[in-house]
Amino acid sequence: xxxxxxxxxxxxxxxxxxxxxxxxxxxxxxxxxxxxxxxxxxxxxxxxxxxxxxxxxxxxxxxxxxxxxxxxxxxxxxxxxxxxxxxxxxxxxxxxxxxxxxxxxxxxxxxxxxxxxxxxxxxxxxxxxxxxxxxxxxxxxxxxxxxxxxxxxxxxxxxxxxxxxxxxxxxxxxxxxxxxxxxxxxxxxxxxxxxxxxxxxxxxxxxxxxxxxxxxxxxxxxxxxxxxxxxxxxxx
Numbered sequence: 001x002x003x004x005x006x007x008x009x010x011x012x013x014x015x016x017x018x019x020x021x022x023x024x025x026x027x028x029x030x031x032x033x034x035x036x037x038x039x040x041x042x043x044x045x046x047x048x049x050x051x052x053x054x055x056x057x058x059x060x061x062x063x064x065x066x067x068x069x070x071x072x073x074x075x076x077x078x079x080x081x082x083x084x085x086x087x088x089x090x091x092x093x094x095x096x097x098x099x100x101x102x103x104x105x106x107x108x109x110x111x112x113x114x115x116x117x118x119x120x121x122x123x124x125x126x127x128x129x130x131x132x133x134x135x136x137x138x139x140x141x142x143x144x145x146x147x148x149x150x151x152x153x154x155x156x157x158x159x160x161x162x163x164x165x166x167x168x169x170x171x172x173x174x175x176x177x178x179x180x181x182x183x184x185x186x187x188x189x190x191x192x193x194x195x196x197x198x199x200x201x202x203x204x205x206x207x208x209x210x211x212x213x214x215x216x217x218x219x220x221x222x223x224x225x226x227x228x229x230x231x232x233x234x235x236x
Contacts, residue, residue, distance in 0.1 A: 032071030039226035067096035075146035136181040171196030195225035
């Protein structure tokens with residue numbers, strides 16, 4: 001009987017605690033403007049052989065330029081008495097191009113060179129501590145899945161010259177960030193995105209001719225990507 005009373009008391013205390021936290025919870029939606037610098041193999045410099053005009057699956061995703069992107073987030077912010085905790089779901093779209101050296105080596109229109117898109121979808125948690133009414137530093141961590149896409153490269157629409165299209169597997173990714181809110185509606189921070197290990201193959205729409213010889217080998221090639229990102233956020 002005493003144990004039952006203790007359990008009831010504990011359940012009641014937990015219920016009051018959750019009710020108090022929920023009462024202090026605040027829904028927050030955010031949008032972000034991103035500027036990124038590639039890291040890992042994303043930043044590897046590629047040198048094409050003389051006469052080579054496509055990167056191919058061994059080099060696709062490398063030699064990327066600095067990029068830009070957008071992000072969106074929804075989360076709940078809880079005041080825990082010594083700071084704020086905010087679980088969230090976040091989606092980003094980050095865009096990068098091949099370096100100018102690769103574009104020049106292709107001897108093609110820039111539109112025929114591949115462009116890169118990372119779309120990380122993550123869930124995470126942020127901790128923030130208000131130092132003043134205006135300054136509120138934060139740190140956060142999140143994990144999820146990254147969708148990496150590389151556009152077609154080469155001479156599309158030509159039956160005599162090559163163009164490559166790629167199939168790329170999604171990968172487990174994570175991000176770590178820190179920064180500060182400036183007032184209630186604006187923040188700025190620096191983040192590291194590890195996009196994980198993707199596996200790259202040619203897809204069935206690739207024109208498999210390079211110098212007139214068919215490409216038979218299509219073993220998946222690993223590609224490890226990362227990005228250092230500066231983000232400016234707007235919160236509502």
